[in-house]
Amino acid sequence: MNPFARLRLVRALLAAGATFRAFGWGALAGLTVMLAAAAIDSYEALALSTRSELRFLALAAAVAVFVALLWRDRQVWTLRRVALWLEERDPTIAYALVTAVEVGDAGLLRATRPESWTKRARLRALRAPLAPIAATAITLVVLLLLPSGAVARIRAPRPGDSIRGVASRDPSRSRLSPLAARIEPPPYLHAAPSVVDNPMELRPVAGSVVVFSGQGSAQGILAHLNAESFAASARDDGWSIRLVAGGRPAVARFTDRSFERLVVINSQADAAPTVTLRSPAKDSVLRAPTGRVTLTADATDDFGIAGASFEYIISSGEGETFKFRSGVLGLTQPNATLASLSATLSLDSLKLVPGDIVHVRAVARDANNVTGPGIGTSETRALRIARSGEYDSLAVEAAAPTEEAKNVVSQRMLIMLAEALERRRPRLARDSLVGESRSIAADQKRLRRSVGDVVFMRLGGTQSAEEHSDEDAPARAKTMQELLARADSATNKTIDPIDFQGGESPVVAVNKPLLEAYNAMWDASTQLEIGEPAAALPHMRRALVAIEKARQAERLYLRGRAPQVVIDIDKARLKGKDKGSSATRAPIPAADSTTRSLESRLVHAIELSARSASAAVDSLTILRIDALADNATFAAALGSAIDAMRRGRGVDATAALAHARRLLAGPSIVRDSIGRWSGVP
């Protein structure tokens, strides 16, 4: 073998030896850390997070030692240093090997015996890892001697294994620590159980079974929950208590002789599904009960929807007689937290008749068989089948004209007839003229009666009886004065209706235009009766103007004088000088009894913290549970304070406690300036 090749073989042997040695010492370092952690954990159970960190610390120690030793022995990879190592052990080489390596001439090594190099190197490589391997073996033996599970809790820490270690032999110690809680969700959730080590607060779903486990005898260990007490039962190597999470947050208080431990069971309710009906988007009226209606809806639930469907109710009938039919469509069992529903409602198959109303909604149920089932429904849409004859229309029936408006039209028509008759007068015989003129006169009389009715109705009386009797009866009012006198008698006045003292009365003022029209019509009809339409026309036109005037003056505004408002210009411009007046300082309103109670307990707990931090934490924990229902914001702030106090040294809970107390006291009142009550000028 070439001397250089032999030298490289020696280097490989030495490097292997150094590597094995470094690995051995590294493994020893890691195992030592594990051993120390397991020993400590056997004496005082370490937290899950601490054990996880220690596992990584052991690995880091092993790697660090391994790398450090490799770095220290890095010269073993150099041929020149390997040559020197051989020169040290074989002086007969007389530096020929180093010189040959440096100059690269193998001919200088003719006098050497390279066969012995390999032997030396092999011995060295075998001897180098012996010490660490022995030490590692000893450490392994010690690890095996540790109680069962001690190493496993360090090697593969998992929730709940803190109580698997050896129980303390000290009978005076509390059996409430370590404590593990196994939460078994209700079966309908099909969720895997979970375990929490040393729990302070659990958030199980309502109805979950929570099994608390600890070490030692079960004798004398009690759990108090919602005024009930539960005794611990023995299990394989410790005790356990089985509690059921109720619908409201509660505190489980564990007692062991004088020891006490609190665990908050903050139950989470299984919410009912939320259902949104997407289609139809709004209520509707259908003209005919035919066609298909597409139904779509979305449903969501926090844990899962067991079933969802559309429900419809058909109401038929009217008045007090109604019949109802119902049905279900599109039933699905998605078993998922989000579901989309769709179905088609065939109106033809429902045999609807006009007037029927179809109510549609989507319904989803969760699988909660403990506190439920939770049922969520969408809003209801109504599809109504229109009745015949109720079709929508924008047409508005015209209102009937007022009496005055009717009279305007009629009087205008009579004027037109009279004007036409007057135009034909030259061509007509006298008899024909008088006949047609009397016909117009009859209409004019009828119209006059109508105007008289309006006047009498306004005066609160009945229709003018005189107008419905024989026209020539002596009781008939033939003049405006007579009619006014009758109008006045209807309002119990006894004075002359025309000669009012102090001006016209409201009765006359309101009715005067119509009375004028009445009088003019009388004159017109008189002229028409004798066949003189030309003479009648001025009276007829006067009557038309009077009616028009009455029509336009229809609105009456009877009100008092409006108050005179004087604007303070400076005040409106904010330039006024307000002298101000000292206001009575109102005391801060007293807190309600619930808040007062919470505040008192908070103060007491804070005072307690000076003497016993753990007792204060317990008090605050119970206070937080009691506040959850009434004051969630305060409870949350209190939770932060409790966390800060539990973290202990280095964490100041003062700010969190002050914040919680401020929340109880309500918002601060901030003023930009000092009020006058302060006495500051």
Added chain:
Amino acid sequence: MTAEFVFATAQYDSGDWDSAPLLPANIIDTIARYTEINVAPTGVVAPLSGARMLRYPFLYLTGHLPVRFSDAERRNVRQFVDRGGLLFVDDHNHDIDGVFHKTATEEIARAVGPLVELPNDHPLYSSFFKFDGPPTTSHELNGWGDNLVHKHLLAVQRSGRIAVLFSNKDYSSEWNYHPDSKRFLSVDNTRFAVNLVVYALTA
């Protein structure tokens, strides 16, 4: 003309000229709030038949009933406009073809000239506050009234300035409340009155 601006309500013989009795005080309050105009703290009533109405640069005329000017009223209105005054006529009926609208527009046409639509970009709408046209009133929008939105005001213009402004918007109802009640409004609905007065005093 007086040294301070006096809000004058036109009184005419026919109809109900005083149908919006709280409006003057409310507008005076608005003028005081938003402008430095030297405004009198109370309004006055100016009969159209008397020469005193010529002392005021701005006249407000409203009512529900038919408007029929007497000869003296018609003559004074014509003279008021010729002398540069602004007559603001508001139909308290907020209807488009009611008796007030019909008779008042006839009288204005007879006394001053025919009314035409005022463009919504007229300087009136930017003389103080910016408007995109005549502000709508609740009577136009809430279905209580005729449910009509009048997009334009009507006006008679003289030499490029508005001489008579005619409104069917029924500002008389919209602004007829005590000024102390203004604090209940999120947006002051009388701001357009500032534009009217500022325009009357500056155009």
